[in-house]
Amino acid sequence: xxxxxxxxxxxxxxDHGRHPRNFxxxxxxxxSQEGYNPLCGDRLMLYLKVEKNRVIDxxxxxxxxxxxxxxxxxxxxxxxxxxxxxxxQLFQAFHCLVTTPEPPASIQDCLxxxxxxxxxxDFPTRIKCATLAWHTMNAGLDSKIHEQAVSTESSxxxxxxxxxxxxxxxxxxx
Amino acid sequence: xxxxxxxxxxxxxxxxxxxxxxxxRQDFPILSQLIHGHSLVYLDNAASSQxxxxxxxxxxxxxxxxxxxxxxxxxxxxxxxxxxxxATRDKVQxxxxxxxxxxxxxxxxxxxxxxxxxxxxARPRLKPCDEILISAMEHHSNIVPWQxxxxxxxxxxxxxxxxxxxxxxxxxxxKLLNENTRLVAITHISNALGSINPVxxxxxxxxxxxxxxxxxxxxxxxxxxxxxxxxxxxFYALSSHKIYGPTGIGVLYGKRTWLxxxxxxxxxxxxxxxxxxxxxxxxxxxxxxxxxxxxxAGVVGFGTALDYVSEIGLDxxxxxxxxxxxxxxxxxxxxxxxxxxxxxxxxxxxxxxxxESAHPHDISTILDQQGVAIRAGHHCAMPVMDRFKVPATxxxxxxxxxxxxxxxxxxxxxxxxxxxxxxx
Numbered sequence: 001x002x003x004x005x006x007x008x009x010x011x012x013x014x015d016h017g018r019h020p021r022n023f024x025x026x027x028x029x030x031x032s033q034e035g036y037n038p039l040c041g042d043r044l045m046l047y048l049k050v051e052k053n054r055v056i057d058x059x060x061x062x063x064x065x066x067x068x069x070x071x072x073x074x075x076x077x078x079x080x081x082x083x084x085x086x087x088x089q090l091f092q093a094f095h096c097l098v099t100t101p102e103p104p105a106s107i108q109d110c111l112x113x114x115x116x117x118x119x120x121x122d123f124p125t126r127i128k129c130a131t132l133a134w135h136t137m138n139a140g141l142d143s144k145i146h147e148q149a150v151s152t153e154s155s156x157x158x159x160x161x162x163x164x165x166x167x168x169x170x171x172x173x174x
Numbered sequence: 175x176x177x178x179x180x181x182x183x184x185x186x187x188x189x190x191x192x193x194x195x196x197x198x199r200q201d202f203p204i205l206s207q208l209i210h211g212h213s214l215v216y217l218d219n220a221a222s223s224q225x226x227x228x229x230x231x232x233x234x235x236x237x238x239x240x241x242x243x244x245x246x247x248x249x250x251x252x253x254x255x256x257x258x259x260x261a262t263r264d265k266v267q268x269x270x271x272x273x274x275x276x277x278x279x280x281x282x283x284x285x286x287x288x289x290x291x292x293x294x295x296a297r298p299r300l301k302p303c304d305e306i307l308i309s310a311m312e313h314h315s316n317i318v319p320w321q322x323x324x325x326x327x328x329x330x331x332x333x334x335x336x337x338x339x340x341x342x343x344x345x346x347x348x349k350l351l352n353e354n355t356r357l358v359a360i361t362h363i364s365n366a367l368g369s370i371n372p373v374x375x376x377x378x379x380x381x382x383x384x385x386x387x388x389x390x391x392x393x394x395x396x397x398x399x400x401x402x403x404x405x406x407x408x409f410y411a412l413s414s415h416k417i418y419g420p421t422g423i424g425v426l427y428g429k430r431t432w433l434x435x436x437x438x439x440x441x442x443x444x445x446x447x448x449x450x451x452x453x454x455x456x457x458x459x460x461x462x463x464x465x466x467x468x469x470x471a472g473v474v475g476f477g478t479a480l481d482y483v484s485e486i487g488l489d490x491x492x493x494x495x496x497x498x499x500x501x502x503x504x505x506x507x508x509x510x511x512x513x514x515x516x517x518x519x520x521x522x523x524x525x526x527x528x529x530e531s532a533h534p535h536d537i538s539t540i541l542d543q544q545g546v547a548i549r550a551g552h553h554c555a556m557p558v559m560d561r562f563k564v565p566a567t568x569x570x571x572x573x574x575x576x577x578x579x580x581x582x583x584x585x586x587x588x589x590x591x592x593x594x595x596x597x598x
Contacts, residue, residue: 001594002210005543009536009594017536018595040535041552041559041566063565065533066595123539 007119008126009066012074017066020073026059034149035062035136037128042068046076046136055079055087065129067120072133074114084141090114091134097121098130128152191490198486199575201226212545215580220365220393220524220571221549222415225479229419232478236471243467245444259470262477263460266425269480270410271401276459277433279426280468284392285315287411287426288359290439290463291388292319295409295432296357302328305354307385309334309342309371310561311364314554316390320359329356336561340367340516344375351383358387362394366555366569367516368499368524370398377406386432392416396573397495397522399488402427414472419479423472426463433459440465491574495523498572498581505585506570510592515562523572526553529588531595534568540594541587548584 044062511530
């Protein structure tokens, strides 16, 4: 296995990909949101329980690759107990981690275990796998759009990932 | 072109046909490059095939020496361009064994060909309670145009189911043909599963009830000899880029009786014989359906691609690809946790599979790091994924320029996936 692959498929990712944490339906959720990547078929349903501006529980169900499952697993573990403002900061830091060639060391502290997903930045076609859960969460917390599934191909947040040529998959093939 | 019968019988890539497949591979310059430090193994031919030097050079030559608009200019370049463009029409006629050259319409690809038939043939004829019949293994481009025309007319879209081996059962098909069926649109070979459908019988059954049949030949045209007269299909659609030609060009074959009776698909230059503000007379076939300046360089390159495959021979190609399919099936089946999706008795060189240990995208990423290019995803056939209850598959699709070494590299790559994900 080469260095890039070793970086991408770290043990933590393989572990969370195969045995995702918080993988269940949260019956008493306050927010739920479906996330979908129509280009590859990754699909997840995210459940959040928000009280007094704080996420007190998070869970998800779905199907997808190791990267998307591990990302959702790690994200739901990390956001529990955090305020919505802290979660926004985490989102920004995570986005920076997976899309910036050399992310500043400062974000590593903020992200903790989530830094294991940094290897995805060397695989442009896989960045959306890592960010699907995060965009789903953002859409879920934004009550204006949480009625319909958020798609990696229609979210404006994702256009940044595409405009740099990163995270862009093309629906080619007949 | 190296078609010899006197080469050494020790060559592993030589078959009974006498074609030296190893030498033919060298006609494809893109294949001799390194990807992540490994020689490229290209196994996504069902998505798009690579181009031989002859095709690349023909396009280059056209732009350097012959480029001008067709059917217009009275000067040497335009005459050359027109001649090259129309020569390809003759080549397609021969390739498909169509009765007349006027039955060959140049379009952007299979997708546009099907949309043309949906809008110019089906739409004016369909009434509410009419039916269009497709199968459960269609590519989106042979589903969505029909859904659109059904939406426009109130007609209904019916779907022939497929069995667990990914085969159409003729009895199921027969039951769905009825007096309301106005058109059958079926893929000749499934892009996601490899199944070769019993189209000859399906067409005969439809014709017993005077129902016309369109075949989606995007996958079939590169892999087996197509004879539209023997098939007696009413329409046949194909894409150049799957037959070693350039992208952006394809063909709609239609029986003259249908094409003559159809309204144009698009209006513009070249498709008219006279225009006044009061009335426009449409041009004759095939130009009635070729509005605007066409993809001339694409057509020229496509003509060269057809020369190239015709010289090798579609029967030889089919035989070699069956060899490769058998070799690949034997190489992949024993791999731990691997399941092939699409096990039709009659199958082209397409292997869709899933692994217990890893998702298709992870498989594809790991294989790519070893220089092996396969497709991962739903293959523009989401209903097929639903049918087999998988979110996606990995797909290796073989062309005649692939060889046993490529397949060994694929198998090694999958073992690496298992090692990374399963510790085996």
